[in-house]
Amino acid sequence: MLKHYEISGTDFSAAGEASSNFKLILKQLGLPADIVRKVAISMYEAEINTVIHGGGGTCDAEISDKSIVISFNDNGPGIKDIDLAMKEGYSTATDTVRELGFGAGMGLPNMKKYADDLQIKTTPGKGTTVVLTINL
Amino acid sequence: MPYFHSVTLDQNKCHGCTNCIKRCPTEAIRVRGGKAKIIKDRCIDCGECIRICPYHAKQAKTDSFDMLKKFKHTVAMPAPALYGQFKDVTDVNKILTALKQIGFDDVFEVARGAEIVAAATRKMIETGTLSKPIISSACPAVLRLIRVRFPDLIKNILPICSPMEAAAMEARREAILKTGLKSEDIGIFFISPCPAKVTSIKSPLLRDKSEVNGAISVADVYMKICNIVKTLNNPEQLAKAGLEGVSWARSGGECKSTHTIINIAVDGIGEVIKVLEEIENGNLDDIDFVELLACDGGCVGGPLTVENSYVCSNRIRNMISLDPETKPLENLNESCFLWKRTLEPAQTMQLADNFEEAMQKLERIDKIWGTMPKLDCGSCGAPSCKALAEDIVNGFATENDCIFKMRERVQNLAKELFDLESSPRGTDTEDSRPD
CATH class of the missing domain: 3.30.70.20 (Alpha-Beta Plaits)
Structure with missing residues (x-):
């Protein structure tokens, strides 16, 4: 089953809606609590990044009997140094974003921690694609 | 059961x-x-x-005062929210004495149960074995909410019984010692600010049987004791709980008693849901303790109370008779106050027992929802178009329950009828076949 979400880059109050909606679906499917948690945390982090760094984008989530694959696409500035971005506490978030309580530098580290696989394709100046896989 | x-x-x-x-x-x-x-x-x-x-x-549904007759010895256990219901009453002893005057043999404050739970909580937090953020287990509506909507957060809930159960255990022990009666002759009655507590007595989730025998609403008790409380002089000195325990009636009271530094107290069911979503997203892992109360303002805002919750909250803070110092409880064996059962998730959101069937249902729900007006008007009897789509797929409703869908069908039907009516003797189109 495929789910598609549009993610606004300007509406911070709506940040997290896609993951919230998808979480509900997982519960309706009766997936175990640890899977719901892994998806909830990694997807939420990716969604927030799409909002605060990517300037909005899209999210496509696919559920099969073996895995959940969620990809986030944006046309934002891209990630200059992935190794640095993977470090806990490192963030390029602007002051405005930090004032809203985001930008703690835990986004990518948490995705790596909670997803079973994390793939990042990024081109500076063009955008980023993040693919999270959670095995069932 | x-x-x-x-x-x-x-x-x-x-x-x-x-x-x-x-x-x-x-x-x-x-x-x-x-x-x-x-x-x-x-x-x-x-x-x-x-x-x-x-x-x-x-x-x-609550119990009536008639139920007191079933027991040889009765103990009233007022929730601390009761204390704030009376105008110009700042002495808890007056309220407790009034309870004895309307037929209870003794009183035991639930606030003392709160102090027991607080002490047990502090001890348990010290062990450092609990998953953070630790979620309070005091509000039974929140427990049931987590069970239904956030089963993955059950592991974060503090596995200690409610102040009501803790108080009831102590009240019963005390009553047996005092009277020499058998346990079954002692009736413990909770004076309840909310229906969720009543349910937790009649149908407990975390133990086989509640220690409480009956639940009477704060409103019913208020009617009976209001005048007594206001005219009472020289009340018996019955109050034993301090400000720590009584403060549990208000949002933030429990948080304070945990002695944690990083904690949040959330009240009102809507806000509680928002915070549970955030905990689920891993957003609040740096918080030590989360107090969640379903009613606005905490138990003072319970649906079975009488007074405005803000006023009630203020009165409780200003109760002069309360000792502001936390009294350390001697010989507390916190293991007595642990859950007797684990909290099982309620799979009420799950669409089917097996994954494939649930998936098929989800796809059908999406398809039906796509054709709905998405006004969430509620005219069909379901709270939203999405909920109706779920009901249809689960066989509890039909598309005709949607009045907009129904109107569409009627319009189509009317058009068909009109077409039929306008050509009663066959169509006007020229028949080109040779005569």
Whole structure:
């Protein structure tokens, strides 16, 4: 089953809606609590990044009997140094974003921690694609 | 065990309007055949529908004073929210003495139970074995909410019994010592600010049987003792709980008693849901303790109370008779106050037992929802178009329940009838076949 979400880059109050909606679906499917948690945390982090760094984008989530694959696409500035971005506490978030309580530098580290696989394709100046896989 | 719910419907008063279905935090109400119907598995007894119903058709089942007669010795256990119900009364002793005057043999404050739970909580936090953020287990509506909507957060809940159960255990022990009677001759009565507590007595989740025998609403007790409390001089000195325990009636009281630094106190079911979502997203892992209370302002805002919750909250803070110092409890064996059972998730959101079937249902729900007007008007009896789509797929409703869908069908039907009517003797199109 495929789910598609549009993610606004300007509406911070709506940040997290896609993951919230998808979480509900997982519960309706009766997936175990640890899977719901892994998806909830990694997807939420990716969604927030799409909002605060990517300037909005899209999210496509696919559920099969073996895995959940969620990809986030944006046309934002891209990630200059992935190794640095993977470090806990490192963030390029602007002051405005930090004032809203985001930008703690835990986004990518948490995705790596909670997803079973994390793939990042990024081109500076063009955008980023993040693919999270959670095995069932 | 048959599942008991305190929140029930008075069929005669129900108009079948959409107020309660829209307000219910677990989408547990539908209007069917012009009357509201509570879906038992989903209801968490929070009492939101009682508050919103303009016709007072939703009510909480509580016990009557007649039940006192069943026991040789009765103990009233007032929730601390009772203390703030009376204007110009700043001495808890007056309220407790009044309870004895209306027929209870003794009193035991639930606030003392709160102090026991607080001490046990502090000890447990010290061990450092609990998953953060630790979620309070004091509000039974929140426990049921987590069970229904956030089963993955069960592991974060503090596995200590409620102040009511802790108080009841102590009250019973004390009463047996004092009277020499058998346990079954002693009736413990909780004076309840909310229906969720009543349900937790009649149908407990975390133990086989509650230590409490009956539940009487704060409102019913208020009616009986109001005048006594106001005219009483020289009350008996019965109050034993300090400000720490009594403060549990207000949002933030429990948080303070945990002695944690990083904690949040959240009240009101809508805010509670938002915070649980955040905990689920891993956003609040740096917080030590989360107090969650379903009613606005905490238990002072319970649906079975009388006084405005803000006023009640202020009165409790200003109770002069309360000792502001936390009294350390001697010889506390916190293992007595642990849950007797684990909290099992309620799979009421799950669409089917097996994954494939659930997936098929989800796809059908999406398809049906796509054709809906998405006005969430509630006229069909479900709280939203999405909920109706789920009901249709689960076989509890049909597309004709949607009045917009129905109108569309009627319009199409009318058009068909019109077409039929306009050509009663065959069509006017020229028949080109040779005569």
